[in-house]
Amino acid sequence: MSNKILIIADHLDGSLNESTARAVACAQQMSPTGIDVLVLAEDGASVAAEAAQIEGVSRVLQADNAANAHPMAALLTPQIVAAAQQGEYSHVLGPNTTFGKDLMPRVAAKLGVAMVTDIMSVHSAHEFDRPIYAGNAVITVGAPTDQVLVASVRCASYPAAPGGNSAEIETLSLDAELPGHTRFVNLEQASSDRPDLQTAPKVISGGRGVGSEENFKVIYDLADKIGAAVGASRAAVDAGYVPNDMQVGQTGKIISPELYMCFGISGAIQHLAGIKDAQTIVAINKDEEAPIFEVADIGLVGDLFKIIPELEEKIG
Numbered sequence: 001m002s003n004k005i006l007i008i009a010d011h012l013d014g015s016l017n018e019s020t021a022r023a024v025a026c027a028q029q030m031s032p033t034g035i036d037v038l039v040l041a042e043d044g045a046s047v048a049a050e051a052a053q054i055e056g057v058s059r060v061l062q063a064d065n066a067a068n069a070h071p072m073a074a075l076l077t078p079q080i081v082a083a084a085q086q087g088e089y090s091h092v093l094g095p096n097t098t099f100g101k102d103l104m105p106r107v108a109a110k111l112g113v114a115m116v117t118d119i120m121s122v123h124s125a126h127e128f129d130r131p132i133y134a135g136n137a138v139i140t141v142g143a144p145t146d147q148v149l150v151a152s153v154r155c156a157s158y159p160a161a162p163g164g165n166s167a168e169i170e171t172l173s174l175d176a177e178l179p180g181h182t183r184f185v186n187l188e189q190a191s192s193d194r195p196d197l198q199t200a201p202k203v204i205s206g207g208r209g210v211g212s213e214e215n216f217k218v219i220y221d222l223a224d225k226i227g228a229a230v231g232a233s234r235a236a237v238d239a240g241y242v243p244n245d246m247q248v249g250q251t252g253k254i255i256s257p258e259l260y261m262c263f264g265i266s267g268a269i270q271h272l273a274g275i276k277d278a279q280t281i282v283a284i285n286k287d288e289e290a291p292i293f294e295v296a297d298i299g300l301v302g303d304l305f306k307i308i309p310e311l312e313e314k315i316g
Contacts, residue, residue: 044063203230
């Protein structure tokens with residue numbers, strides 16, 4: 001069977017998210033006859049140009065539509081279904097980011113097929129490993145070969161495919177009826193010059209132990225000193241210290257940085273599921289019995305408000 005793969009580009013504000021290149025890396029392990037990237041935007045020229053540079057991409061399909069000015073799953077889904085059927089693709093993949101978690105199940109439903117979520121390893125074009133029980137176990141799943149496979153890729157399990165390619169960019173016209181029951185009202189999003197949490201090589205997170213929204217400033221300051229992204233535990237988010245787009249864990253963002261430093265995080269199973277792929281974990285907590293120390297490569301028992309100034313002094 002021909003393994004012709006369509007990958008949905010994850011992008012924002014005219015820039016391609018690195019998760020797309022990670023999805024391409026996964027697709028390359030499926031013995032594809034071709035990998036196309038679909039860019040849905042109001043004007044996707046800059047995003048398409050970035051996607052065309054990803055090694056392994058055969059074509060970039062640019063489908064511009066004013067309705068795509070703000071990425072909403074309800075409006076993107078009919079267009080993806082039309083593209084999948086028009087191109088006769090065997091696989092439709094998206095990253096298991098916030099964007100992909102919202103979008104890909106809808107695509108599967110509209111195509112009338114089951115979905116494989118969170119692919120972390122590829123055995124063949126239709127057999128994969130995925131995590132279950134908050135990442136405490138891994139299961140091998142097989143998908144039917146006689147229908148389109150819709151799946152999401154666990155970005156933490158794959159390095160980004162390198163650049164250097166110059167794939168062809170084609171303008172794609174899609175005949176898709178868009179629903180009128182969903183409309184964009186406004187976007188409330190914290191703006192930051194810090195690296196993207198899901199792809200940053202260094203991440204610093206704070207938990208309930210930080211104590212308050214005001215106290216979180218010490219986490220931000222340390223992150224800025226070393227050029228790290230900032231995350232948080234669910235407890236910190238629920239307490240209102242930070243917005244929920246900073247949450248790391250099973251119901252938040254799954255990350256795989258080279259360095260993960262966490263302050264005042266006890267290490268609930270939900271949180272550990274989001275950081276298990278980190279290369280080096282450094283934990284600082286005043287409770288020496290905190291579960292986080294069981295998975296940490298380096299653990300410091302102490303007051304984070306005393307340890308952070310000492311770290312900053314050594315960093316200079």
